[in-house]
Amino acid sequence: MPARIIGRLLLSFVLLWASSVLIFGGIEVLPGDFATTYLGQSATPQAIANIRLELGLDRPVVTRYLGWLAGIAQGDFGRSWASGQPIAEQLGHRLGNSLLLAAAAAVIAVPLAVGLGIVAVIFRDRLIDRLINILSLAAVSLPEFFIAYLLILVLVVQHPVAAFPATIYGGMSLFEKLHTIALPVATLVLVCIAHMMRMTRAALLNVLSTPYMETATLKGLSRLRAIFVHATPNALAPIINVVALNLAYLVVGVVVVEVVFVYPGMGQYMVDAVTVRDLPVVQACGLVFAAIYIALNMIADVLSILVNPRLRHPR
C-alpha cells in the first residue's frame, strides 16, 4: 500500500510541474505580443521595446520560466502589471477569503448531500426519492448566477434578512463574517449538493444489488441495518471520491459566486486580471487554482486506497 500512495503523490507533483509549464508556456506560444496588448494598438515601436525591457520580456522564455518558478518556491509570485504591487500579498489575503467561502459551503453541503442520498435510498421509488431526484436534476441544470440572483431577489430585496454585497474586511468578527457570506455559501451549497447526492444514491444502490446484500435481506436483517452496517462501508470509496471531486469543484465554483456577490476572493481577482490582461496575476491565480484542484484529486485517490481493504492489502 505505501508504494501505491507514494506513487500517487509523485504523480501529483509531476502533474503540478507539468501544469506550471502549461500555464507559463501556453501563454507564451499563443499569438499576440504582451507588450502590444499591454500598451494598446496605437503604441509606438519604441514604447513597445521599452515596456518589453521593463517587464523583462526581452529575456529568453526558459530563463523567465525558471525565474518565475524559483520565485514561487520562495513565495514570490512577481508583480502585477496593472498595479505594480507584489502579487503574493494580495493572493494570500484573497486565497484565505476564498477558502473560507469554500470551507463553509463544504461543511454544510457534504453531510447534507450524503444524508439525503441515504434517505433517497431508504425511501427508494417513493415520493421523497422522486422529489429529491427532480430537485437534484434542476440543481444540476441551473447556472450558478441564476440561483444566486434568485436568492438575492428573495432574501435581500423582498425579505431583507441577508446581506448584499458580501464585502468582508479584516476587523469583522467571525459571526459577522458568517452572516455576510450566508448567501454566497447557500448558492455554492445548492450548486454542488445535487451531484454528490445523486452519486451517493447511485453508489449505495450499486452495492444493494450485489448478492451479499440479498443474503443480508434474506437472513432477516432490517432494511436500515442492512443499509447502514452492510452497504454503506462498501459504498464509501465512491462516495469519498465524489465528495473530494465536488470539493475541487467548489474551489473553482467560487469564481462565479464571488463575482456575483462582489466578494474579495481569488476568483474575483483572477477575473479582473483576465479582463485587463494582467498576465502575471492570471498565471499566479491559475497555478494556485490548479494546485488546489490537483491536491484535492490526490486526496480523493489516497483516501479511496485507504478505505478499500482490497487496495490496502494487495495480493
Next chain:
Amino acid sequence: MKALFPIPASAAIGLLGLAVVLVCAMFAPWISPFDPNAVIGDPWGPAQPGHPLGFDNLGRDLLSRLITGARTTVFVALAATVIAFVIGVFLGLTAAILRGLTDAVLSRFNDLLMSIPTLIFALIVLSALPQNLMVLILVMAVLDATRIYRLARALAMDVGAVEFVEAARLRGEGLLWLLGREILPNTMTPLLAEFGLRLAFNVLFISTLSFLGLGIQPPTADWGSMVKENKDGIIFGVSAALVPGAAIALLTVSINLVVDWLLRRTASLRGGRDDG
C-alpha cells in the same frame, strides 16, 4: 414505433422545451418583434402591451433580445460541442486502435489538460488570445474534447477487444474503415447521450463566460451577457436579469430530461438491472 417506446411525460416536456428554443434560435430575425439593439423604451421599463417582458438596462425590448440571444447561445454551444466531438472522438478512437506509444502520449497529455479545472484553463487562455467568436468556440471545443476523448477511448477499448473488430483488422482494413464502419456504430448510443450532456454543459459554460464579461462581447445579445447587463437591476427589484437566466435553465433542464430518457431507454433495451 410509438407503442414500442412510449414517451414519458418528463421526456415530452424536455422535447417541447428543446423545440421552443431551437425554433427561436433558427427563426430569430423573423420571430423577434423588435430590433434587439434598438432603444425603444425606458431603462428597465415594466411590461406593457406589445412588450410582455418589459425593457432591459438601456431600454431595449427584452423579449426580442431573448429570442435573438437564443440564436447566439445555441450556435456557440452547438458549434463548440460538434468540434469537440470531432476532435475527441477521432483522437480517442485512434488511440484505442493504434495503442502503444500513440495512446500513451495522447492519454498523458489529455490527463494533463484535465488536471487544470476547465473554467480556470479557459480564463488563462482567454487572457492571452484576442477576443472573438471563433477563438471562443475553439477554446471551448478543445477543453471539452478532453472529456470526450476519454469516453471515446474507453468505449472503443471495450468494443475494440471484440472479435469482429479483430477480424476486420486481420482482414487488412485500414484505420478509417475500422473507425467508421466497425467501432463508431457500436459506440453510438453512449456517445449520443454524452453529446447531450456536453451540449448542456457548454450552454452553461458560454453563459458563464459571457456573464463574467469574457465571452460574447456587446452589443451582440446572448443569454449570459444579458444577465450581466441587467444584474444591477436586481437590487432595485427589477427581475430583468432573471429572464435570460431562466431561459438558460429551461434549455439545460430540457436537454437533461431528454438525455435521461435516452439513457434509460437504452439501459432497458440492454436488459440491465433497473437502478432508477
